[in-house]
Amino acid sequence: MFWRTFSFLFLLIFGACVGEALLHDYKPWSGAFLGVLFITLMWYLWSLSRAYEVLHWIKDRPGESPPQHSGLWGQIAERVSRLSRAHDQALLGSEQRLNEFLQAIQVSPNGVILINARARIEWANQTAMSHLGIDIEKDRDQLIGYLVRDPQYVAYMNSLSYDHEVVIEGFKSQINAPKRISLQLFHYGDGRKLMLTRDVTDFEKAELMRSDFVANVSHEIRTPLTVLAGFVETMQNLPLTPEEQARYLGFMQQQSSRMQILVQDLLTLSRLEGSPMPSYTDWHSVENLCNNCEVEARGLMAILKSDSGLEHRLLFSIEPQSQDFKVSGERAELQSAMSNLISNAIRYTPTGGEVRVESRMCADGSWFFAVHDSGPGISPEHLPRLTERFYRVDRSRSRETGGTGLGLAIVKHVVQRHGAELKIESTLGQGSTFSWQFPKARTRLALLEEKLTDNAVSAS
Numbered sequence: 001m002f003w004r005t006f007s008f009l010f011l012l013i014f015g016a017c018v019g020e021a022l023l024h025d026y027k028p029w030s031g032a033f034l035g036v037l038f039i040t041l042m043w044y045l046w047s048l049s050r051a052y053e054v055l056h057w058i059k060d061r062p063g064e065s066p067p068q069h070s071g072l073w074g075q076i077a078e079r080v081s082r083l084s085r086a087h088d089q090a091l092l093g094s095e096q097r098l099n100e101f102l103q104a105i106q107v108s109p110n111g112v113i114l115i116n117a118r119a120r121i122e123w124a125n126q127t128a129m130s131h132l133g134i135d136i137e138k139d140r141d142q143l144i145g146y147l148v149r150d151p152q153y154v155a156y157m158n159s160l161s162y163d164h165e166v167v168i169e170g171f172k173s174q175i176n177a178p179k180r181i182s183l184q185l186f187h188y189g190d191g192r193k194l195m196l197t198r199d200v201t202d203f204e205k206a207e208l209m210r211s212d213f214v215a216n217v218s219h220e221i222r223t224p225l226t227v228l229a230g231f232v233e234t235m236q237n238l239p240l241t242p243e244e245q246a247r248y249l250g251f252m253q254q255q256s257s258r259m260q261i262l263v264q265d266l267l268t269l270s271r272l273e274g275s276p277m278p279s280y281t282d283w284h285s286v287e288n289l290c291n292n293c294e295v296e297a298r299g300l301m302a303i304l305k306s307d308s309g310l311e312h313r314l315l316f317s318i319e320p321q322s323q324d325f326k327v328s329g330e331r332a333e334l335q336s337a338m339s340n341l342i343s344n345a346i347r348y349t350p351t352g353g354e355v356r357v358e359s360r361m362c363a364d365g366s367w368f369f370a371v372h373d374s375g376p377g378i379s380p381e382h383l384p385r386l387t388e389r390f391y392r393v394d395r396s397r398s399r400e401t402g403g404t405g406l407g408l409a410i411v412k413h414v415v416q417r418h419g420a421e422l423k424i425e426s427t428l429g430q431g432s433t434f435s436w437q438f439p440k441a442r443t444r445l446a447l448l449e450e451k452l453t454d455n456a457v458s459a460s
Ligand code: ADP
Pocket: 344, 345, 346, 348, 349, 373, 375, 376, 377, 378, 386, 391, 392, 393, 394, 395, 398, 399, 402, 403, 404, 405, 406, 407, 408, 409, 432
């Protein structure tokens, strides 16, 4: 600053001296005056040009580096440049944060839609778009009521009371594959709204299953209980002969054991759902498991033998027939799943029919187990629902033979827990096949492996 003032004064004196030297003869002091005037004008024009240059840079080229001037204008340009860079950086930072925030909302499992004060869509994440069939590129600034036309939503929107959710049909919802979306509005800002959407299809399905399950259990228990209460009342009120009493007690025992089996199956199911994966360290001989099944099956066949003495034909085809072919898992679960399929095949196949149990080790080391029967078969519409709890094709036949409607649900759980799937194939009038294939990780053929190793050692 000092040097600026000093230079200016020096130039003024210099101008005055030069002017006076040139014009002294013409009129004293007039040259000095003109010299000072001339220098002041030049200084002013010079300053103006620099100021203009800086102004032009601020207005039109703020991104470029500032004009490199010494002096006041140079300092102003430098300071403006620094402020502008700090401002740009702050802007970039907040833009980045906004993007990160939007990306986080994008991956949210819940849908988010921002609606402005004119009820038009401003922004929506992917989830909301898939829930309601919105395409934000096309539908930005579109009225939300124009895109979501479900009467439930329209009534909700008009009610202006958004303290609860409303459930509507989702985008691409079909009768056989319904999609249910819950949505709720929240006020924010100046008349704006935030809409949150959630896929509640599975939740509603589970809720329905739960209430169906409770209704089914109550019904299944109430039926034998009513019969039992009836017999108790009869025995209390009627004078019965000892033979009649014995017969009635037999009926009562039948009903109570039916309830016992039902409770047993329910407990098994709940235990299966809550317990950890079966271990890979407990090995059980497949041949042994099959032999146990055969003993049980022959017992059942004897009970179901027709009056004329006609029995089922029961065939076991087990490969390899060796105690060394083993499978890992929960022995009790495996035994019950195998027995369940065989007992179903016997119960639903009329006497004289054939039941064939097949167990073999496949080339890839997996274990294939199947129960084939020549029974009535099951029509295709029932097949996907057979493993649902209490689902029966023929309710009376199931009851007659002591079924609870939970057998296949238990088998399915057991098989899945051991890493396989229960497969059901059936042709109406020709019979059914229930099968599974356990992965190689769950099988072991100890003797064969030992022999192979021995051979390899002796060959080398
Ligand atoms: P249940 O205790 O009634 O036998 P399951 O869950 O074991 O219950 O079987 C469900 C339904 O599947 C049965 O009620 C029956 O209608 C049908 N089903 C099962 N196995 C067979 C089969 N081998 N042949 C024909 N129908 C079968």
